[in-house]
Amino acid sequence: MKVNIFDVAKKSGLSVVTVSRVLNHSTTVRANNRDKVLQAMKDLNYQPNAAARSLALGxxxxxxxxxxxxxxxxxxxxxxxxxxxxxxxxxxxxxxxxxxxxxxxxxxxxxxxxxxxxxxxxxxxxxxxxxxxxxxxxxxxxxxxxxxxxxxxxxxVHNRKGGYDAARHLIDLGHQRIAHISGPDPFLSSREREIGFRSALEESGLEPFCIERGEFTVSSGYDIASKWLQSDNLPTAIFAADDHIALGVINALQNAGVRVPQDISVVGYDDQLIASQLHPKLTTIRQPxxxxxxxxxxxxxxxxxxxxxxxxxxxxxxxxxxxxxxxxxxxxx
Known part of the structure; x- marks a missing residue:
């Protein structure tokens, strides 16, 4: 005979209402009662019918x-x-x-x-x-x-702290000529990361080498880094607002014979899958x-x-x- 919700209630010693609440993931059920219902379901090998339950609940x-x-x-x-x-x-x-x-x-x-x-x-x-x-x-x-x-x-995510930590890491490595490539302005994350970056530099008595507005793309990082290379006026460190921008920066620098990190350090943001597959592997800010x-x-x-x-x-x-x-x-x- 097929096991039903009434069998689970009888086995657990609780009401059908309580069993129903457990099945529907209600947070009002006491932990010990939830455990009793779950154990009864396991003992009886009870498998609730999700489609029927959804229909009944509208x-x-x-x-x-x-x-x-x-x-x-x-x-x-x-x-x-x-x-x-x-x-x-x-x-x-x-x-x-x-x-x-x-x-x-x-x-x-x-x-x-x-x-x-x-x-x-x-x-x-x-x-x-x-x-x-x-x-x-x-x-x-x-x-x-x-x-x-x-x-x-x-x-x-506390993006302001992420921007601060990225800049602080570069400052702790002795960098003073630190540039930032931010993300698009409509994104709160872009604005918050830039605020954190500026805060860390200001705390250390530093001014940004440069702040450029970019897009969350590889080509954006490549184009901005290429412009810096053409001007022959480079920072010693760059904080990119995401890993795709950082990848574009590293590509442009390496194509021009600039070594990362020996000549210029680069930090990204997000910890995209590609960050641990780059050469060199990318220092970045991981979002949980x-x-x-x-x-x-x-x-x-x-x-x-x-x-x-x-x-x-x-x-x-x-x-x-x-x-x-x-x-x-x-x-x-």
Missing amino acids: RTGIIGLTVTTLDDSFLDRVVKEVNDRLTEQGYFLAISVHSPDAEAIHNPLFQEDRVDGLILLSPLHEEMYVRELEKKKIPFVMLDNQLDNPLVPSVI AEKIGRHGVELLLSWILESSRPEAKRAFQFEPELIIRQSTARVNG
């Missing part, structure tokens, strides 16, 4: 995730963590790669009854998203968002992709399962980590 069992690009191994790691955590909880992940210029209203995931909730990964035009999702009463969480909105559940994805899922499921919006007095913020590899060294001479 849910789809699908979580949507929208992102502007997947050509980025940092974002890939966030997406993988989100998918793994949702799979553990019996949800399917639907991904939409949505142009930053497109209107939220045209995104198929931004429709009632399509998904139980949405994760917005590194979104632009956030106010449009927030307005549309709140109007349709779709639970949502923003990861790596660009605006400081205290009313929106969000998970970010797995923590970002995991906490984003926890926030969203809390909203969905408890039917109440999580408190969002401020964004939940994780610390970045300086990863020292081969592309930085003490200043030459």
Whole structure:
């Protein structure tokens, strides 16, 4: 005979309501009761029917995730963590790669009854998203968002500290002629990394050698470094706002016979997969992709399962980590 929820309740010595709450990942169940239910399920080899459970709850069992690009191994790691955590909880992940210029209203995931909730990964035009999702009463969480909105559940990285740590590392190696290639201005992460960079230099009584506005691309780093090479006026160290920019910088320098790190040290940001595969391997600032994805899922499921919006007095913020590899060294001479 097939085991059902009533058998689990009887085996655990708890009510059917409590068993149902455990199955639906409610946070209101006491830990010892949750353990009793899980043990009873294991003893009875009970496998809940996810489709039937979703139907009974008026849910789809699908979580949507929208992102502007997947050509980025940092974002890939966030997406993988989100998918793994949702799979553990019996949800399917639907991904939409949505142009930053497109209107939220045209995104198929931004429709009632399509998904139980949405994760917005590194979104632009956030106010449009927030307005549309709140109007349709779709639970949502923003990861790596660009605006400081205290009313929106969000998970970010302390980018200001990341920029500070990158500059501090170069200063500690004796560098004084330190340049920065920032990311696009619309990104909060770009602005925060630059603020941190400037703060570390100011603290040491230094002025930036140069600050250039770039894009998060290899070609952007290559073009800016090539311009410096043509002027024959080079810094001794460069902090690039992401690893793709840093890769372009290193390519330009090496093509011109400038050695990294013997002549110029280079620091990137993100710890993309390629950072540990470069020659020399790239010193960079690692963003905790797995923590970002995991906490984003926890926030969203809390909203969905408890039917109440999580408190969002401020964004939940994780610390970045300086990863020292081969592309930085003490200043030459």
